[in-house]
Amino acid sequence: MKPSQFRYYDPKSIDEALDVLATHDNVRPLAGGQSLIPMMNFRLIAPEHVLDLSFIPELAQINIDKKITIGSMVRQRDLEFHHQIKKLCPIIIEALQHVGHRQTRNRGTIGGSLCHLDPASELPAIMMLLDAELHSRRKNQAPIIRPMSEFAEGVFTHAMQPDELLTQIECEMWPREHGYSWLEFARRHGDFAIAGVGVMLTIDPAQTINRCAIVISGLAAVPQRLHMAENKCLGQIANEDMVPSLIDEIDDIDVIDNPSAPSHYRQHIAKTLLKRAMMIAYERAQNLAHKNKK
Amino acid sequence: MPLDEDKDTLKKLFVKVNGQKIERYVNPRMLMIDFLRHELKLTGTHAGCEHGVCGACTILFNNVSARSCLMFAIQAQGADIRTVEGLSPADGQLSDLQQALSRHHALQCGFCTPGMLVTLIEHLNDYAQPTEASIREAISGHLCRCTGYNNIINAALEVSLARQNEKTS
Numbered sequence: 001m002k003p004s005q006f007r008y009y010d011p012k013s014i015d016e017a018l019d020v021l022a023t024h025d026n027v028r029p030l031a032g033g034q035s036l037i038p039m040m041n042f043r044l045i046a047p048e049h050v051l052d053l054s055f056i057p058e059l060a061q062i063n064i065d066k067k068i069t070i071g072s073m074v075r076q077r078d079l080e081f082h083h084q085i086k087k088l089c090p091i092i093i094e095a096l097q098h099v100g101h102r103q104t105r106n107r108g109t110i111g112g113s114l115c116h117l118d119p120a121s122e123l124p125a126i127m128m129l130l131d132a133e134l135h136s137r138r139k140n141q142a143p144i145i146r147p148m149s150e151f152a153e154g155v156f157t158h159a160m161q162p163d164e165l166l167t168q169i170e171c172e173m174w175p176r177e178h179g180y181s182w183l184e185f186a187r188r189h190g191d192f193a194i195a196g197v198g199v200m201l202t203i204d205p206a207q208t209i210n211r212c213a214i215v216i217s218g219l220a221a222v223p224q225r226l227h228m229a230e231n232k233c234l235g236q237i238a239n240e241d242m243v244p245s246l247i248d249e250i251d252d253i254d255v256i257d258n259p260s261a262p263s264h265y266r267q268h269i270a271k272t273l274l275k276r277a278m279m280i281a282y283e284r285a286q287n288l289a290h291k292n293k294k
Numbered sequence: 295m296p297l298d299e300d301k302d303t304l305k306k307l308f309v310k311v312n313g314q315k316i317e318r319y320v321n322p323r324m325l326m327i328d329f330l331r332h333e334l335k336l337t338g339t340h341a342g343c344e345h346g347v348c349g350a351c352t353i354l355f356n357n358v359s360a361r362s363c364l365m366f367a368i369q370a371q372g373a374d375i376r377t378v379e380g381l382s383p384a385d386g387q388l389s390d391l392q393q394a395l396s397r398h399h400a401l402q403c404g405f406c407t408p409g410m411l412v413t414l415i416e417h418l419n420d421y422a423q424p425t426e427a428s429i430r431e432a433i434s435g436h437l438c439r440c441t442g443y444n445n446i447i448n449a450a451l452e453v454s455l456a457r458q459n460e461k462t463s
Contacts, residue, residue, distance in 0.1 A: 007303055008322030008368055030369075037364045038345040041325070050322065054369060077358065101435025104346060106358040107365065185299060189434050 003040035006050045012139065014058055014167060017051060021163040022139040024049045029165060031073060031112030034104045059111070059167060064088065067173060072111025072166040074257070076123075080105060088173060091129070091180040091200060095122040098182070101190045111166045114148075117156050117222065119256060120192040122184070124152055125217035128225060129198045130171040136164045143167070152222040158223075176293060178202045179285025181277040184218070185269050193218050194261045195270040199281040203289060209233045209282070214246075219255045219266050226250070229274075230278065238282035246278065247271040309370045311336070312380025312412070320367045327351040329367035330377060339408050342437075349436030352409035353377050359416045378408035390456065391415065394449035398406035399441070406438045414450045424454050 011017040021027055028047035030036055039045050042158045053059055057074035063235040064084050079085055099105055099113070099122050099265045113123040114134065127134075127148040136144045139163065146159060153159050160166065184196030196217040204210045214226040229246040236242050248268050255263035311334060318333060327344070328334045330353070342350035344363045351362040354376040356410045382388050388396070391414055401407045410433060417424055417432040425433075429447045438446070 002325070002328075003323045005303065005321075005323055008305060008366070010368075010371065033364050033366075033369075034346060034361075037325075037366075039364070040334070041345050050366075051368060052366075055371070101349075102432050103349065103352050103359045103361055103435045104364070106355075107360050189431070 003037070004043060004046040007141070008050050008052065010052045010055050012055055014038070014056060014165065015139075017053060017056060017165055018137060018139040018163070020049065020051050021165060025162075027051050027162070029053055029115075031115070032075065032104075033118045034108040035112070035118070036150075042153065044271050053165075054079040068171045070169045070171070072114075072168060073110065074110050076100075076105040076108045076110065076113070079110060087169065088176070089091045089130070091182050091198060092126055094180070095126050095182040095196075095198065098122055098184055098186075098190070098193065098196070110169060110203055114151070114169065115158050117152055117154075117158055118192065119155055119221055119223075120194075120196070120218040121197060122182070122193075122217065124148070125196060125198055125223035127169060127217045128152070128223040129200060129213050129215040131158050131213075133170045134166060135168045135170065136160055136166045137220055140201050149225070152177075152233060155221045174200060175202055175287065177288040179281035179283070179288070181280035183273045183277045183280070183286070185273060195219055195266050195273060197270060197273040197277045199274075199277040201238075201281050201285055203282070205289075207237055207286065207289075209238065210235075215276075216250065216253065216270050216274070218261075219250070219253050219270055221254075221256070224253050226274075233278075238278055243275050243278045247274055305368050307368055307371060309367075309372070311374040312345045312376055318405055321365055322368045324367045326353070326362035326365040326367045326370060326375075330375075333367075334345060336377050336379050340405055347437070348406075349409045349413070349433075350406055352412050352436070354412045354415065357416070357419070359413045376412070378411055381411060383442070391418070391450070391453050394453045395446065398445045398449040398452070400449045402440045406436050406441075410436050410438070410446055414446075414453075418450065418457070423458070424450070426451060 009020045026047055027049040028054045030050050053073050060073045061288045063069040086093055132148045134146050151159050180200045182198045184193035186193040198215045201209050201212040212230045214230050215223050217223045226249045228249045250267050255266050257263040303322055307320045309316050318332050327341050330339050340350040342348035346361045346364045352359050353362045356373050413432055429450050
């Protein structure tokens with residue numbers, strides 16, 4: 001269980017990294033390595049060139065302005081313990097609790113997880129939920145910007161060219177008083193989830209939902225937004241009558257099927273999680289509105 | 295053309311391991327766990343599954359826990375690494391956490407212990423008041439197949455309480 005031979009590069013800047021990508025074939029950018037290195041240990045992949053991005057400080061920044069900008073090499077741990085993110089976008093932190101384990105989150109990166117695109121992983125789903133924009137670069141070219149929905153092409157497949165490098169992720173900020181919930185089900189904590197659900201919403205003074213985003217992970221090749229259900233929520237109060245009407249759209253998803261988690265089972269789990277997540281998000285929004293009134 | 299491993303790929307690594315500065319030429323494909331065990335002969339850290347699942351090879355990398363099987367040695371350029379060999383205050387002594395593990399019968403075969411120890415050190419640093427649940431979550435990244443986890447949790451809780459009492463008294 002040892003990786004095969006490769007040449008190693010440790011560029012100190014984005015431009016140096018783009019140079020390596022432009023001049024060699026079969027290069028693998030190495031981010032946190034928490035998925036890439038196991039695959040190399042098993043020799044599922046054997047890149048000729050490994051481009052270690054750990055030494056590029058430009059890629060490891062978190063900036064919070066009108067938007068949240070996360071460098072592709074920001075470690076999952078750094079986001080998990082970020083005080084402002086906790087206040088501004090707590091769903092990221094709630095979802096991160098389910099990403100691998102403490103020891104892998106210390107090394108694993110945001111960009112690495114987004115490029116790996118495991119269908120069951122949390123971060124691609126969260127970025128889909130937040131309508132994130134992914135910025136990448138190629139040598140001597142203008143930066144390329146793709147919405148997460150275009151960046152995620154399929155199972156383990158992103159839309160970038162082989163000489164392209166993901167540099168940062170930009171997320172729009174929701175109003176402070178939004179409700180949120182990330183729920184997932186796995187047989188053991190830290191395992192890849194059978195299904196995951198993320199919900200964000202805001203309510204108006206009459207307690208009705210005026211904005212809603214819903215994402216499902218683990219079911220299809222890439223995370224799925226439930227646009228019909230999102231629209232259905234508008235002008236409604238989340239309760240035991242309304243919430244079950246949202247789950248039908250899950251039947252329309254083209255679901256992964258395997259013996260340990262058949263598609264009907266994944267759908268069943270996702271429906272249950274959606275109902276729960278919707279109520280949690282709604283209650284959190286109500287509590288925040290209540291607090292602000294006082 | 296196949297690479298001539300020595301001529302084409304060898305890289306010089308500067309790293310601090312258990313407080314000692316080390317300079318070595320390494321092949322980039324050498325995993326950190328193999329560097330520690332085979333090059334430095336620090337065999338306290340154990341190689342288990344070698345794909346990041348079992349937690350036996352966990353080390354402290356710049357003061358946070360990390361799998362040494364999911365890292366190339368060369369990636370530790372300039373880093374500060376601590377392994378189980380560097381946890382005791384002096385030769386022949388044990389740290390408070392090590393003593394607590396021993397008292398609570400928190401190890402039998404000891405295979406998972408070097409990894410468990412570094413994760414617990416990190417957890418007690420990260421959280422001023424760890425709980426049973428938080429410790430359980432932290433060590434969920436480690437497999438123990440003989441002792442069971444409860445005694446390990448009890449040992450960590452005892453150390454945490456003792457440290458809190460020391461601070462307040």
